Amino acid sequence: MCGRDPWASRDPAVPAASPAGDRGKGERAGSGQPSSRLAAPRDAADLHLVNNALLITHGALSTLGLLLLDLAGAVQRTEDAGLELLACPVLRCLSNLLTEAAVGAVGEQMQLRDERVVAALFILLQFFLQKQPSLLPEGLWLLNNLTANSPSFCTSLLSLDLIEPLLQLLPVSNVVSVLVLTVLCNVAEKGPAYCQHLWPGPLLCSLLGTLAFSDTEVVGQSLELLQLLFLYRPEAAQAFLQQSGLQALERHEKEAQLQDRVHALQQTALHS
Structure with a gap:
């Protein structure tokens, strides 16, 4: 890797969660074509027990997005062990629902549009890197699904200057490297x-x-x-x-x- 460690001084604050009516931002126009890099749902054998489409219609994407903001705020306030165990199921559920939303006919009002999720996700990635590196793929899998078909989330990644911190994860493992590179492909293809x-x-x-x-x-x-x-x-x-x-x-x-x-x-x- 080249240059300084961008994680060392980076401490992005997560904006406070806004009322339900202000959660989403409009999708920015982008030149990229829809991506095929959306990761398939995990624990697929158990998906028949959950009606993901029904969860989405009841606002689960926005609710999980707000929960992610709360978790990112919590890891900034405390170093208590165990928070990573709370974050992991939220990341996985959100990733699964994003996959469902991409392949199904989901109305705009039910899509995840809160771009603060990207900042929150990087706070959690930094936390995982320090406390539990084995959970990094969970966060990167979500980042892949966020950026696969969304110029808006790709723009957030760039505007928050998060490319270099992302690159610093490449040496962690081959699995992490592939996910980092896939996210960057999502950005580049736009x-x-x-x-x-x-x-x-x-x-x-x-x-x-x-x-x-x-x-x-x-x-x-x-x-x-x-x-x-x-x-x-x-x-x-x-x-x-x-x-x-x-x-x-x-x-x-x-x-x-x-x-x-x-x-x-x-x-x-x-x-x-």
Whole structure:
């Protein structure tokens, strides 16, 4: 990783929960196409016991969003053990419902639009990093589902300057790395205006690092993110070449699962 540790001095405050009538903000216009990266519900074997669509129609998304804000505020006020155990089911339920909302016909008034959830989620990610790193995938899974089809939540991620803290999670584990890279793909695929916030910056340095990983899924997600970045920011491809990017790709040329994508990225970089 390059540069300072952005988690060290970051202490974003979560705005107080507003009355029900003020919870949502309007969706900002975006250029990205709907994403296919929504993570499937967890504990799928038990989903027949819960009518997710009914929960959504009764406002469960907004209620869980407000509960997430409360939990983020609580971890800022106390270091008591056990709060992570309360946060985990909230994160998982919200992620499952977002998956349901994306595939079903959900009215706008029932969608989650409170962008403060992104700030709250990063407070919880920082808390997990310090107290229980094994729970980081739960928070990142929710962040993926928030940003998959929402330019608004992607904009929140950028406006709160949270890309660098997200990149700092890459070394935690391969699972965490894949989720971080998937979230960044969600942002990048929204178009040139979003990629302008990804490069110049620490992203390219971090991706050169993940290309050195041996995990095929991490490398594959890195290749996808680089393709999106080069598509919308051709100047980044030139910087990639100048930083020995082709040599980083060469180590994966003979891997059956990656070689087609490696070749495609090489061609994109050389002709950008």
